[in-house]
Amino acid sequence: MTSVHRLLDQAFADIPLTPEAADLKEELRTGLVERVAELQASGVPEEQAALSAVAELGDIHALLDDDGGAPAPAPAAARDTRSTPRQAWSADRDLVALNKVRPRPGFVGGVVLASLVAAGAVVTYTLVALDGSTALLPVLAVVLGLAVGWILASALAQETTTNHPLPRERAAAWGLAGALVATGAGLGLIAVPTWDDRFAVAWIVGGGLLVVVGAVLFTWLGVTQTNRKKAWTRHLSSATASIDNFSKDPAVAARFGIYTATIWVSAFLVSLVLGFAVGWRYAWLPYVAAWIVMMVMLARMGFGRKDADGAS
Amino acid sequence: MTQELADDAFAADLLRGHTDTIVLGALRGGDRYGFEIYKAIRDATGGRHEIKEATLYATYRRLVKDGLVEAYWGDESQGGRRKYYRLTDAGRAVYRTNVAAWVATRDVINTLLDTPHHDAVTSQKGRNR
Numbered sequence: 001m002t003s004v005h006r007l008l009d010q011a012f013a014d015i016p017l018t019p020e021a022a023d024l025k026e027e028l029r030t031g032l033v034e035r036v037a038e039l040q041a042s043g044v045p046e047e048q049a050a051l052s053a054v055a056e057l058g059d060i061h062a063l064l065d066d067d068g069g070a071p072a073p074a075p076a077a078a079r080d081t082r083s084t085p086r087q088a089w090s091a092d093r094d095l096v097a098l099n100k101v102r103p104r105p106g107f108v109g110g111v112v113l114a115s116l117v118a119a120g121a122v123v124t125y126t127l128v129a130l131d132g133s134t135a136l137l138p139v140l141a142v143v144l145g146l147a148v149g150w151i152l153a154s155a156l157a158q159e160t161t162t163n164h165p166l167p168r169e170r171a172a173a174w175g176l177a178g179a180l181v182a183t184g185a186g187l188g189l190i191a192v193p194t195w196d197d198r199f200a201v202a203w204i205v206g207g208g209l210l211v212v213v214g215a216v217l218f219t220w221l222g223v224t225q226t227n228r229k230k231a232w233t234r235h236l237s238s239a240t241a242s243i244d245n246f247s248k249d250p251a252v253a254a255r256f257g258i259y260t261a262t263i264w265v266s267a268f269l270v271s272l273v274l275g276f277a278v279g280w281r282y283a284w285l286p287y288v289a290a291w292i293v294m295m296v297m298l299a300r301m302g303f304g305r306k307d308a309d310g311a312s
Numbered sequence: 313m314t315q316e317l318a319d320d321a322f323a324a325d326l327l328r329g330h331t332d333t334i335v336l337g338a339l340r341g342g343d344r345y346g347f348e349i350y351k352a353i354r355d356a357t358g359g360r361h362e363i364k365e366a367t368l369y370a371t372y373r374r375l376v377k378d379g380l381v382e383a384y385w386g387d388e389s390q391g392g393r394r395k396y397y398r399l400t401d402a403g404r405a406v407y408r409t410n411v412a413a414w415v416a417t418r419d420v421i422n423t424l425l426d427t428p429h430h431d432a433v434t435s436q437k438g439r440n441r
Contacts, residue, residue, distance in 0.1 A: 023395075024369070024373075026392065026393065026395070027346055027369070027394075027395040028369070029392045030345065030346070030347060030392040030393065030394045030395070031346055031347035031350065031365065033392055034347050035347065056364075056365060057365050057366055058364050058365060058366030058367075059366060060366070062366060062370070063366055063369055063370050063373070159405070163402075164401055164402045164404075164405030164406070165401075165405055166401055167401060167404055170401070225401075226382060226398065226399075226400035226401050226402075226403075227379035227380075227382065227400035227401065227402045227403075228400070228401045228402050228405075229379055229402060230402065231378040231379065231380070231402075234377075234378065234379050
């Protein structure tokens with residue numbers, strides 16, 4: 001088995017050992033060792049097996065020379081984008097036009113309908129809750145959850161100009177997570193108008209449980225998500241590099257993280273104080289304020305200033 | 313003899329044009345490492361038409377670059393470590409599109425070349441899947 005390693009070293013002798021070349025060399029080594037074992041099992045002597053395994057591999061230089069091999073239709077245009085910013089912008093627009101995907105009429109109609117159902121559920125929910133009644137609220141929460149889940153799942157299963165569709169089961173899982181969180185929030189909020197009632201805690205616990213299960217599902221889906229971007233989008237983003245300040249400057253990203261944590265911890269403390277001092281009815285307000293502050297901060301820190309010359 | 317040679321040349325050519333799709337298809341059942349994919353393709357064709365290993369490794373690199381597959385190193389301890397490939401959602405979508413295009417093309421060619429009817433039946437099954 002040593003001979004195959006020697007032959008591999010020889011094949012890579014005149015190739016500068018860049019990280020990429022080292023990576024390829026290690027990958028090829030596994031294949032060669034297995035191929036030699038295969039050949040030896042069929043009765044070929046070791047030395048001969050190593051020689052034919054390396055010979056079968058073909059030219060390694062060709063593997064490293066080509067920058068990705070035969071290009072897809074888009075890259076030719078994408079490569080041009082490096083020249084000047086103005087040309088890059090028009091090439092981007094051409095690519096967007098070239099790769100435009102029209103939404104399916106059924107999808108658009110369905111999402112509009114589901115949005116109306118969701119909005120209707122929220123409005124009815126608010127009116128019923130203000131009325132002090134809890135009769136219909138659980139049903140409305142479930143309706144809202146189903147509508148949200150449906151919008152999420154069908155949007156993700158849909159091909160867009162820049163993204164491939166998610167596989168059906170995965171899109172359905174995203175939809176389920178959205179439905180759980182929306183339903184859970186709706187059930188938990190039932191506690192607000194019925195605060196003095198002894199079922200209030202049950203609503204909060206039940207709703208909270210659904211939210212937690214949904215959040216866990218969201219996290220799992222996010223962590224295991226693979227690439228959905230189309231090749232031309234990836235070429236574009238590698239050609240134009242990053243536009244947000246976070247990927248350019250890690251210190252800004254770190255500062256943003258610290259600010260975010262501070263904002264939410266403050267929001268939590270303020271909501272506790274409000275709850276005890278004024279009433280639990282208003283305890284959710286600080287979270288809304290925190291969310292707005294965080295979004296403004298994200299816009300300013302992530303994309304501010306630097307693009308002054310690019311924007312027009 | 314020359315007829316047979318021509319057949320082989322044509323088939324290999326045709327196969328080479330679909331290397332990307334074939335590799336994507338080989339990854340549908342689960343993650344595999346480079347030589348495993350090579351073996352799967354070789355064994356599936358009964359060893360008659362193998363895609364050259366160098367061609368395959370070039371294909372893996374291109375697919376990774378386009379985001380259709382993701383590569384990661386396995387944690388084997390004995391022997392060499394293996395570089396595994398995982399199909400992404402983009403890869404799955406491209407695979408589906410390519411298969412649909414192939415089925416449509418094959419139907420047209422079958423019609424034009426007047427090849428036996430059972431091909432059309434199997435293609436119908438393929439479309440329903």
